[in-house]
Amino acid sequence: MGRDWKRLAEAIRTAREERNLTQVEVADAADVSESTVQNLESGIDRTRLPPSLAKIEPVIGWAPGSGKTVLEGGEPTRVPMAVVDAAAPAARDNQAAVSDLPLRIVQELADGPLLDTQVMDLTPLGSSARMIVVVKGETDASPEQIRRDLLAWARAQERLQTLGDDDDPTALVNEG
Known part of the structure; x- marks a missing residue:
C-alpha cells in the first residue's frame, strides 16, 4: 500500500485546528517556516518523509512517528494536552538549548x-x-x-x- 499524503495533510490540519493553532503558531513552535506547515497540509505526494514532520508532531499533539503511521493508513498516537503544553516552551526556546x-x-x-x-x-x-x-x-x-x-x-x-x-x-x- 502506498503512502497517503492527502490523508496525512488532513490529519495534520485537523490536529492543528483541534488545538486552535494557526499555521504560523505551529511553525513558530516547531521552529520551521510557515510554508513548511502549508506544504505538509497541502497533501502533495512526496518521495520521502520530510524531517519537518517530526518537528511538528509534538506541537500538534502527536507522539513521535505518528505522521508515518498516518501515511501508512494508521492513526496517530495522541499525546495528552498537558504534555504538549509543557513541551511547547521548550520548542520555542531552541536558542537556549543551542547555547548550551x-x-x-x-x-x-x-x-x-x-x-x-x-x-x-x-x-x-x-x-x-x-x-x-x-x-x-x-x-x-x-x-x-x-x-x-x-x-x-x-x-x-x-x-x-x-x-x-x-x-x-x-x-x-x-x-x-
Missing part, C-alpha cells in the same frame, strides 16, 4: 544540509542516557554524494544498533 552546546558542535550543526537524525536509547549498554546522532552533508554535495552519505549512515546506524547485542554491555562501554 560546545561551539564546535554548534558550528557543525550550522554547516551543510541535514541528512538524518537518530536518538538512540543506551539502555542495552547499561545506561539510562540517550545518544543523539545528527548526520550532516556537505554544503554543495551532489545528489549522488548525498545518496552515498546516506548509505554510509545506514551502515553505521546498523552497527550502532547492534552495540547492545553483546552479552556483556560493560565491555563495549569500557573499550573506548
Whole structure:
C-alpha cells in the first residue's frame, strides 16, 4: 500500500485546528517556516518523509512517528494536552538549548544540509542516557554524494544498533 499524503495533510490540519493553532503558531513552535506547515497540509505526494514532520508532531499533539503511521493508513498516537503544553516552551526556546552546546558542535550543526537524525536509547549498554546522532552533508554535495552519505549512515546506524547485542554491555562501554 502506498503512502497517503492527502490523508496525512488532513490529519495534520485537523490536529492543528483541534488545538486552535494557526499555521504560523505551529511553525513558530516547531521552529520551521510557515510554508513548511502549508506544504505538509497541502497533501502533495512526496518521495520521502520530510524531517519537518517530526518537528511538528509534538506541537500538534502527536507522539513521535505518528505522521508515518498516518501515511501508512494508521492513526496517530495522541499525546495528552498537558504534555504538549509543557513541551511547547521548550520548542520555542531552541536558542537556549543551542547555547548550551560546545561551539564546535554548534558550528557543525550550522554547516551543510541535514541528512538524518537518530536518538538512540543506551539502555542495552547499561545506561539510562540517550545518544543523539545528527548526520550532516556537505554544503554543495551532489545528489549522488548525498545518496552515498546516506548509505554510509545506514551502515553505521546498523552497527550502532547492534552495540547492545553483546552479552556483556560493560565491555563495549569500557573499550573506548
